[in-house]
């Protein structure tokens with residue numbers, strides 16, 4: 001099967017910074033994937049490359065294949081992708097009402113504008129999705145007055161208006177409390193069960209739902225390692241990824257990390273010195 005996403009020897013500059021230098025990264029199709037890495041690894045840059053908000057440097061042998069194709073009309077491509085990012089939530093204007101947040105997904109915009117026309121089917125789709133994620137009552141509530149969890153659920157509905165096959169989540173539970181995080185992840189899991197392919201782009205191990213099978217470890221714009229979740233989420237690999245000694249814990253299909261060893265003794269020693 002063709003990979004879902006295939007970057008081959010891709011170089012990307014953002015301003016003067018070379019974020020990716022000859023990066024090769026494959027997201028297989030037919031399974032859920034997590035791209036895990038510390039801040040600054042290039043995760044959001046990867047996402048923007050996929051949605052064609054930024055473009056790679058033109059180099060011989062450099063290719064970006066998405067859903068098996070190299071050439072895409074950007075709008076056609078975006079209909080295949082549902083995106084939620086922490087950045088989008090931050091950038092989203094406070095005054096936009098819940099229903100318009102969802103409708104704005106049809107135009108990939110933040111908020112709706114007078115020149116944008118929505119037909120009955122589109123409005124109905126928006127209402128259906130709001131009901132699905134339990135945010136119907138927020139249709140007339142401004143984005144800025146919603147809780148972070150409610151905002152995130154409206155953005156999930158927004159991401160799904162085109163019924164995309166692939167959902168890409170960039171730090172999707174950032175800023176949510178435990179209950180809101182778990183509720184959000186359960187909704188995403190339900191979408192996976194219904195057949196969506198989800199790519200989790202994150203620095204948080206605890207955002208990786210049990211259904212994720214493939215993990216790509218990204219650090220300093222490079223793939224440190226990629227493979228099955230069990231092979232990737234080990235003490236050794238994650239300590240190297242985050243540059244801190246840590247222990248990986250696992251329960252109910254989820255993972256969590258804690259600092260390795262009894263760290264307090266050396267802290268106390270340092271205080272004295």
Ligand SMILES: Nc1ncnc2c1ncn2[C@@H]1O[C@H](COP(=O)(O)OP(=O)(O)O)[C@@H](O)[C@H]1O
Nearest residue numbers: 014015017019038039040041042043044045046
């Ligand atoms: N607009 C920008 N201009 C210049 N450098 C940028 C810009 N955005 C990101 N970078 C740099 O690119 C690198 C990767 O950033 P990013 O993709 O946001 O990482 P992540 O999402 O993994 O935290 C970082 O070194 C960051 O400083």
Ligand SMILES: [Mg+2]
Nearest residue numbers: 043044045170
């Ligand atoms: Mg990021």
